[in-house]
Amino acid sequence: MPLSRTTRFTQVALLAAVLLCLTLTGAATAASVAVGTWKTAQTIQPFYYQEGLPDDLQVEVRAFTNPADQKTALLAGSLTMTGTTLAHAIHSAVQGEPIVIVAALCNKCSALVVGKDSDILSEQDLKGKTIGYVPGTMHEILLRETLVRNGLAPETDVTLVRVDFFDMGTALARGSIDAFLSGEPFPTLAVQQGYGRVLSYPYYDDSVSTINAGMIVRRDTIEQQPELVKALVLAHARATQRLSNNREAWLTAATAFGVPRDTLEIATANMELAWDMNADFVRQARTLGERMQQLGLIDHQPDYDQLFDLEFVERIRTEL
Numbered sequence: 001m002p003l004s005r006t007t008r009f010t011q012v013a014l015l016a017a018v019l020l021c022l023t024l025t026g027a028a029t030a031a032s033v034a035v036g037t038w039k040t041a042q043t044i045q046p047f048y049y050q051e052g053l054p055d056d057l058q059v060e061v062r063a064f065t066n067p068a069d070q071k072t073a074l075l076a077g078s079l080t081m082t083g084t085t086l087a088h089a090i091h092s093a094v095q096g097e098p099i100v101i102v103a104a105l106c107n108k109c110s111a112l113v114v115g116k117d118s119d120i121l122s123e124q125d126l127k128g129k130t131i132g133y134v135p136g137t138m139h140e141i142l143l144r145e146t147l148v149r150n151g152l153a154p155e156t157d158v159t160l161v162r163v164d165f166f167d168m169g170t171a172l173a174r175g176s177i178d179a180f181l182s183g184e185p186f187p188t189l190a191v192q193q194g195y196g197r198v199l200s201y202p203y204y205d206d207s208v209s210t211i212n213a214g215m216i217v218r219r220d221t222i223e224q225q226p227e228l229v230k231a232l233v234l235a236h237a238r239a240t241q242r243l244s245n246n247r248e249a250w251l252t253a254a255t256a257f258g259v260p261r262d263t264l265e266i267a268t269a270n271m272e273l274a275w276d277m278n279a280d281f282v283r284q285a286r287t288l289g290e291r292m293q294q295l296g297l298i299d300h301q302p303d304y305d306q307l308f309d310l311e312f313v314e315r316i317r318t319e320l
Helices: 005-029 066-077 086-094 137-147 165-173 186-192 219-224 226-245 245-259 261-270 279-294 311-317
Strands: 030-040 057-064 079-086 097-106 110-115 132-133 158-162 179-183 194-198 211-218 271-273
Touching: 005 086, 030 066, 030 226, 057 066, 057 226, 057 271, 057 311, 066 079, 066 086, 066 211, 079 086, 079 097, 079 194, 086 137, 086 211, 097 194, 097 219, 097 226, 097 311, 110 137, 110 186, 132 165, 132 226, 137 179, 137 211, 137 279, 165 179, 165 186, 165 194, 179 186, 179 279, 186 194, 211 219, 211 226, 211 279, 219 226, 226 271, 226 311, 245 261, 261 271
Parallel strands: 030 057, 030 079, 132 158, 132 179
Antiparallel strands: 079 211, 097 211, 097 271, 110 179, 110 194
16 A cells, blocks of 8 residues: 555655664764874874874864963863973972873983083083073973083073074074073984084983973863773874884884985984873972972972872783
């Protein structure tokens, strides 16, 4: 018996409703997260997260040029997780901002560079010189630590000048500054291009040591979506291990950021990709915070139990 027009219309409407529900259900199960980082060899891991994530979780990597902007985007909800320096994370925690460090990102990467033909032969010779730096970075802490250890007052015995990372080489080459403390690959480029030499790698085992940057999330993300955080930290750990264990793949990938391969070959001796954290890592961060307070960069210490959450790396450590 033929269906009436009304019956056929009703069936079509029901079918459309079912298809719409299936579409919406599929959209609801798909998830997309944004992760922030820098386009540098030592912070490359987020670009390889997708290989370690389930198919229904898509990651969008957004590149930044400074840690403050990354943190601001995280707090604004534009990012789910991002890299930042440990110094900036501590400073943010002191200000009461709800960020949590859930994984390490990189270690080392810093160097103190002077002009190739400079009369600066030791750190004590920096007295009276003009030094370029980027405020709020680990490099600033290491620079100030170096000066104080050598009996030099950062505010009176030297002239500290804010210079963007990409401008430091030019400033040193033309004599606008006498030295800079920066991250790789800029120290290596200065040596390669013939206008600079590395004076020192200012890592102090009894102080800040080689810790540098970490991955942070908002505290409410941990409270509301702990499995998402775990998935991202796991992807971070897997990417770190893959790249660390395959130096050829790491360097080849990093050339996409515009740094020559021969430069990276040299610079990676002063770089270390990282993901794991333990009690010693937190102890070094506490020492960093204490030095920051002694140097006048913060006026009190943060709650490190709130700032660090080791649960995710501890769970992943057993899985890997």
